[in-house]
Amino acid sequence: MSPSHDTAAAPPVKEGGAAPARPPVESPETLRKRARLSRRWQRDVRWSPYAFVSPFFLLFVAFGMFPLIYTAWASLHTVELTAPTDMEWAGLRNYTRIFDDEFYWNAAKNTFTIGIISTVPQLMMALGIAHLLNYKLRASNFFRVVMLAPYATSIAAATLVFVLLFGRDYGMINWFLGLFGVDNIDWQNDKWYAQIAVSSIVIWRWTGYNALIYLAAMQAIPQDLYESAALDGASRWKQFLHVTLPSLRPTILFTVVVSTIGASQLFAEPLMFDANKGASGGPQHQFQTLGLYMYEQGWVNQHLGRASAIAWTMFLILIVVGIINYVISRRLRASS
Amino acid sequence: MTTTITKPPADAVPEPPKNGKRRLGLKAARAGGQHHAGPIAYVILAVFTLVSIFPLFWTAIAASRDNARLAETPPPFWFGANLFDKLEVAWEDANLGEAFLNTTIVATISSLTIVFLSTIAGFAFAKLRFKGRSAMMLIVIGTMMVPPQLQVIPLYMMVAKLDWTDQLQAVILPSLVSAFGVFFMRQYLIQALPDEIIEAARVDGASSWRVIWHVVFPAARPAMAVLGMLMFVQTWNDFLWPFLVLTQLGNPTVQVAVAGLGRGYTPDQALIMAGALLSTLPLLLVFAIFGKQIVGGIMQGAVKG
Numbered sequence: 001m002s003p004s005h006d007t008a009a010a011p012p013v014k015e016g017g018a019a020p021a022r023p024p025v026e027s028p029e030t031l032r033k034r035a036r037l038s039r040r041w042q043r044d045v046r047w048s049p050y051a052f053v054s055p056f057f058l059l060f061v062a063f064g065m066f067p068l069i070y071t072a073w074a075s076l077h078t079v080e081l082t083a084p085t086d087m088e089w090a091g092l093r094n095y096t097r098i099f100d101d102e103f104y105w106n107a108a109k110n111t112f113t114i115g116i117i118s119t120v121p122q123l124m125m126a127l128g129i130a131h132l133l134n135y136k137l138r139a140s141n142f143f144r145v146v147m148l149a150p151y152a153t154s155i156a157a158a159t160l161v162f163v164l165l166f167g168r169d170y171g172m173i174n175w176f177l178g179l180f181g182v183d184n185i186d187w188q189n190d191k192w193y194a195q196i197a198v199s200s201i202v203i204w205r206w207t208g209y210n211a212l213i214y215l216a217a218m219q220a221i222p223q224d225l226y227e228s229a230a231l232d233g234a235s236r237w238k239q240f241l242h243v244t245l246p247s248l249r250p251t252i253l254f255t256v257v258v259s260t261i262g263a264s265q266l267f268a269e270p271l272m273f274d275a276n277k278g279a280s281g282g283p284q285h286q287f288q289t290l291g292l293y294m295y296e297q298g299w300v301n302q303h304l305g306r307a308s309a310i311a312w313t314m315f316l317i318l319i320v321v322g323i324i325n326y327v328i329s330r331r332l333r334a335s336s
Numbered sequence: 337m338t339t340t341i342t343k344p345p346a347d348a349v350p351e352p353p354k355n356g357k358r359r360l361g362l363k364a365a366r367a368g369g370q371h372h373a374g375p376i377a378y379v380i381l382a383v384f385t386l387v388s389i390f391p392l393f394w395t396a397i398a399a400s401r402d403n404a405r406l407a408e409t410p411p412p413f414w415f416g417a418n419l420f421d422k423l424e425v426a427w428e429d430a431n432l433g434e435a436f437l438n439t440t441i442v443a444t445i446s447s448l449t450i451v452f453l454s455t456i457a458g459f460a461f462a463k464l465r466f467k468g469r470s471a472m473m474l475i476v477i478g479t480m481m482v483p484p485q486l487q488v489i490p491l492y493m494m495v496a497k498l499d500w501t502d503q504l505q506a507v508i509l510p511s512l513v514s515a516f517g518v519f520f521m522r523q524y525l526i527q528a529l530p531d532e533i534i535e536a537a538r539v540d541g542a543s544s545w546r547v548i549w550h551v552v553f554p555a556a557r558p559a560m561a562v563l564g565m566l567m568f569v570q571t572w573n574d575f576l577w578p579f580l581v582l583t584q585l586g587n588p589t590v591q592v593a594v595a596g597l598g599r600g601y602t603p604d605q606a607l608i609m610a611g612a613l614l615s616t617l618p619l620l621l622v623f624a625i626f627g628k629q630i631v632g633g634i635m636q637g638a639v640k641g
Contacts, residue, residue, distance in 0.1 A: 048544035049466035067487035084493040135373035145627030157612035268575040
């Protein structure tokens with residue numbers, strides 16, 4: 001059922017009492033009634049939009065905005081996990097403390113590199129898969145559903161499986177690479193390999209999901225664009241470059257923003273990937289992300305104030321990323 | 337796999353601009369919109385299918401083995417005899433029965449509320465004019481940028497103060513809104529709900545609430561179903577916040593319970609895999625049954641240009 005068909009099939013809404021009287025001559029009674037109805041109608045039109053959006057905003061203020069501001073407030077205090085309500089003014093000390101901590105910068109760098117390693121290939125592969133799925137395909141629904149299966153898997157479960165697959169001595173991935181003569185790789189302890197392993201979990205979980213978003217956008221591209229491109233003799237590749245990609249630009253930007261946010265918040269994967277299930281992100285902190293570092297400071301070392309400061313720096317980084325994204329998208333729009 | 341190649345391979349390579357051929361391509365474009373996929377496309381998709389499914393499949397294999405076998409090379413590729421024993425032990429050890437119940441409660445309440453609130457807010461943003469609309473929409477989109485880490489600390493303090501640690505409402509209440517949901521419904525309703533229908537209902541004297549009930553909800557039903565599914569999956573898989581406020585001994589969600597499985601002194605790998613399998617199975621079943629509708633719904637929402 002197409003949505004428009006659905007609405008067309010819906011019975012027309014009629015309110016018996018409000019229907020205008022047929023005869024051209026109207027009694028003052030009806031006129032008054034109509035004026036009252038019309039006033040009510042206007043009030044309704046004017047205020048109901050606010051009624052419809054207010055539940056969202058009320059809940060958002062309570063569980064989104066308030067915590068956001070309160071985190072800023074808490075980041076200026078010394079707060080311990082053991083007594084979260086005892087706050088002692090500390091000024092910017094939490095910020096100077098974390099900026100002096102080499103592990104903060106290490107975590108920031110890791111978050112950035114893992115973010116790149118996981119987001120870039122993921123989105124590119126998603127684009128490619130979406131393009132393939134956009135062909136007329138046998139069992140196309142089967143492929144689409146299967147691509148979404150990793151998304152349905154819980155992070156905890158997926159990471160536990162990948163820990164085993166990435167095992168150094170008996171892991172399947174090393175065994176497979178061994179078939180090609182590659183020596184066993186220490187996926188947990190080597191910095192870059194560990195980051196690649198953590199990224200691969202992210203890539204595995206989200207590629208299919210992003211592919212479906214791209215596919216949906218691709219199917220919305222009007223066919224005549226392709227037809228005229230084909231008439232101009234554009235090859236399939238040229239059509240992809242000059243018709244598909246430009247039409248997808250807003251969607252691509254959207255997925256870039258969403259994936260960037262997701263990558264900056266990476267927490268469960270590095271937490272569970274650690275063999276000791278600690279918050280340090282490996283013995284040398286080699287895959288500790290900012291999310292994990294915040295958890296370590298707040299819930300392991302019990303410094304909630306410092307954790308708040310970390311959370312705010314993460315937010316500021318995201319704002320910068322958002323601004324960069326905005327500028328890029330404006331440039332792109334201007335150039336097209 | 338189910339990737340028998342039925343189409344002529346010539347389709348995969350860009351066709352030369354010969355007249356006859358091009359016309360054929362155009363006809364195909366008009367009929368179904370697309371060219372047929374060539375064998376290369378099937379091969380690539382088959383590989384991705386394999387990569388998507390294999391870790392899940394292997395979870396079941398690992399769960400059916402014992403640790404000694406898992407610590408051998410090559411790793412096992414087929415099932416052993418222990419699957420049901422391990423599943424039973426994992427179920428008991430991780431208290432998965434209770435965890436499933438908890439997670440179901442949380443995910444159901446959150447996703448239903450999110451769908452309802454998102455639909456009415458999305459409708460207002462898509463179709464109604466009111467002062468401050470674009471500013472509010474900007475806030476909604478902006479909130480999608482706010483990392484949950486920012487909210488976690490004060491929420492934790494709130495929960496601690498209210499003595500809600502280990503209580504399900506600590507997980508449910510903050511998850512009742514979704515900026516993504518509002519955005520999603522707005523995008524859908526802009527396309528799927530013609531202005532004329534609302535106007536017609538208005539002319540007939542319908543109140544805003546009647547418009548919502550009789551026009552918006554029927555029109556939005558496919559998108560509501562999809563959003564509900566997406567939100568259910570998301571809440572089911574939510575990790576950070578439940579991990580912080582719920583303990584394994586209190587009221588764990590499935591994620592918290594499973595995370596605890598890997599923490600033994602001498603972790604039993606097969607047992608961990610059994611727990612991981614159990615935690616994912618219900619969602620995979622949902623996908624096996626409704627996957628086509630979910631995917632179809634996402635597609636349908638975007639097809640109308």
